[in-house]
Amino acid sequence: MNSLVPKPVRVAVFAVSCLGLVSCAHSQSDLGQPHAARDAAGQTDGMLRPLVDLGPGQTYHGQEGGLYPGGSNVRPAAHDAAGQKIARSIVPLAADGSPDPVNGKIVIIPVSVSNGYGAWHRGDEADASTTFMARANANPGKNPKLFIAYGFEYQLPGGNGGTGEPGPNSVFYRTLDHALKEQGVTPRQVQIIWLSMPVSGRSWGTNLPPEARTFPADARQSKQAWKEIVHAIHIRYPNVKIIYSSTKGAMYMSPRDNAEFDGGPIEPWNHDAAWGVKWVIEDQINGALDLNHDPVRGPVKAPWLSWGPYFWSYPDGAPRHYDGLVWTRADIAPDGLHPSLSGLTKYANMLLYQMATDPTATPWFLRPGAPANKPPTIAKAASSGANPVSGATTALSVLGADDGGEPNLTYTWSSTGPAGVTFSVNGPNRAKNTTATFPSAGRYTFQVAIADTGGLTATGSIVIKVAPR
Secondary structure: OOEOOOOOOOOOOOOOOHHHHHHHHHHOOOOOOOHHHHHHHOOOOOOOOOHHHOOOOOEEOOEEOOOEHHHEOEOOHHHHHHHHHHHHHOOOEOOOOOEOOOOOEEEEEEEEOHHHHHHHHHOOOOOOOOOHHHHHHOOOOEOOOEEEOOOOOOOOOOOOOOOOOOOOOOHHHHHHHHHHHHOOOOHHHEEEEEEEOOOOOOOOOOOOOHHHHOOOHHHHHHHHHHHHHHHHHHHHOOOOOEEEEEOOOOOOOOOOOOHHHOOOOOOOHHHHHHHHHHHHHHHHHOOOHHHOOOOOOOOOOOOEEEEOOOOOOOOOOOOOOOOOOOOOHHHEOOOOOOEOHHHHHHHHHHHHHHHHHOOOOHHHHEOOOOOOOOOOEEEEEEEEOOOOEOOOEEEEEEEEEOOOOHHHOEEEEEEEOOOOOEEOOOEOHHHHEEEEEOOOOEEEEEEEEEEOOOOOEEEEEEEEEEOOO
């Protein structure tokens, strides 16, 4: 069995411990954040609870939480064993899909749109150094037979409709095939897919009536859409054996901000869509014939399904109870609809962690005999140019060390306090030296996550006081 939400290695390097960070962050709930985050929740505390923070017996509007049945975040043993067996059966394939251990490739590709492609290979269009593709290819333990392909919906005219046209022969899938061809691989070599879609009625071009835009009706729409995608993938890419699924992280746009997106993919739809994905995976676990992956049980209708990284966290910066993931306004681009570079870096690090540690991924992701990855360490504790701060800005610095080389580390800063802090750079290696800008005075707690190419993380923290100006 394997939990699919990474639990990074945390190293306290300042007077504030990780437990202290959790307590402090919760005490700052909802302060200084845009009204969209509060409106999206529809709850008095202003926060929707992540799926992973709803354990056994806990529900969201009467619906069970957890990634898997029983409110669990761990794959059921039998389903996990099936996935591990499938992973061990993955071998390099020739262009026609036949086994070719010498010249063949194991191809993994994303099926996604702008949010997913940013984390996978495009970055924020100005910096792609923290993407999954760049950093996985820099991982010394990566299987040399693994080809990490990109897909991009703008490849052909009309392709930027997402999977709104769900059929396997839609322009969307033809754009993915075009991308594969440009990279010298074929659809028959694809065996693993990361599926990350902001599914909603809006995504599918469906004019849902208002009563269908609330939970659980919106999640049922997501379930239908996700199943359509799974079936299209099975037809279009017949050798795909594994699909890892992810939904979006919390965004900061609501219908009040932009009525054009009423119905998604904004809040609360990004949050609610996860239940639809959960229900599709559960249906396969419970033996649904239209999602059968096991030829022993009958005709195969779908690849083996599992959760990939689950990105949604409290939009006010409070850490998730399950694993401490912090998601703040700094992780969202100015449009309120896409992750910023730091948000994309968090996505990529969670993907790296899963592929490098999940036993349904390691047989094909890592090269045989690869040494165990060691987590990074703190070489120089987090520090600030001034503390207390008398102006509006201060320099922040920290330095990590890693067996894979310090240049391969990413540095992602988060903060909690009376208002949202901005950073001159956040996510890439150069963010080990950044400048924080404070909108107002008060006490701010900073956390910096230092991640290696396997997604293992060391965490440092520092508390800074900003004097009234």
